[in-house]
Amino acid sequence: MNKTQFNKFVEYLLKKDNVFAPQRNVEGKLIIGPLKNAKDLYLGAELPLDSWKWYMIPPYQKMFDYKGDKMIETLPEANKQIFLGVSILDMQALTLLNQIFEQDPYYQEIKKKTIIIGTSHVPEDNFSEYFAEFEENKLEHLQFDIFLAVLGNDFKLYTGSEDGQRFLDDFGYKNYKHIEYAGPIREEGLDPQMVSVMDGMQNYHDQKIWDDLGKRCIQCGKCTIACPTCFCFRIFDKAHLQRGTGERDRCWDTCFYNEFTQTAGVAPDAPKHKMMNTTAQKIYFWYEHHFVRTPATFSLPGCVECGRCTRACPADIDVFQTQRDILAARTKGKKK
Ligand code: SF4
Ligand code: SF4
Known part of the structure; x- marks a missing residue:
């Protein structure tokens, strides 16, 4: 996907759902926030100081009301959301949280309404290592919907879910490779x-x-x-x-x-x-x-x-x- 196609894709996402993405605030600091304008999107090696967990496990959450001995569960009113520009490092963190909160209805309610669009960008120190082996060893063990592998000025696209495929098909982009999720644990074990x-x-x-x-x-x-x-x-x-x-x-x-x-x-x-x-x-x-x-x-x-x-x-x-x-x-x- 070249730059022009990618910009159109971001416009398409913005029309579809709430998009959250790395961007600079008024002080020039990189933060994750609601993306209003495609030109504000930051895709690069720097990581925002805040992380995506703010949107998956909110800092404060009501769990249930009780009346006498009756419990009335309060699931979060989650809107559909798209996380755009999730570094592959943060994709690993989200995949871990998915395991930890596998049985947690509050987390799962948010997760099922969230689309993850990752990128191969990582801080400079780690860049070569991650870029070299992301496809074979990493993507099949990560939970994501779409992955943007940076290739010079272009992206090579992967999908990791049916939702991801649906998004790209609906947008009209067919040149992607689908990666079947093989579970979170790599065959060779821990690093x-x-x-x-x-x-x-x-x-x-x-x-x-x-x-x-x-x-x-x-x-x-x-x-x-x-x-x-x-x-x-x-x-x-x-x-x-x-x-x-x-x-x-x-x-x-x-x-x-x-x-x-x-x-x-x-x-x-x-x-x-x-x-x-x-x-x-x-x-x-x-x-x-x-x-x-x-x-x-x-x-x-x-x-x-x-x-x-x-x-x-x-x-x-x-x-x-x-x-x-x-x-x-x-x-x-x-x-x-
Ligand atoms: S609590 Fe954490 S951030 Fe604060 S001083 Fe200790 S190590 Fe540093
Ligand atoms: S994932 Fe590791 S490096 Fe990153 S904030 Fe947590 S402990 Fe620190």
């Missing part, structure tokens, strides 16, 4: 680098890494908000004035906040009724979630290496440096 980091954390623990990070981290939780794969939320009830009525809601949460592991009663080893009492414990838990628990549970990377947490962190904590430190501790431990 070897990811396996090494996981092994480093599990078997070559170096407390100094976490104590040092614990001294720098201010527990602001920005990394969690920025991360496209962080998905924890807290649940709370709001009583209404009428007797016996109320609602249950959920909102994003982060393991850096003090209440995150607060427990009722006194658990063993949990002074102050919390499972985590120091910043070092919290930051370790955050990394363990991304590099150990998520891959162990879903056989998928819990980190897509987008670098958003590093960009958001006021303490300059660098996820890639921490990975290098974990790997160095592993190498040192192996030599012993």
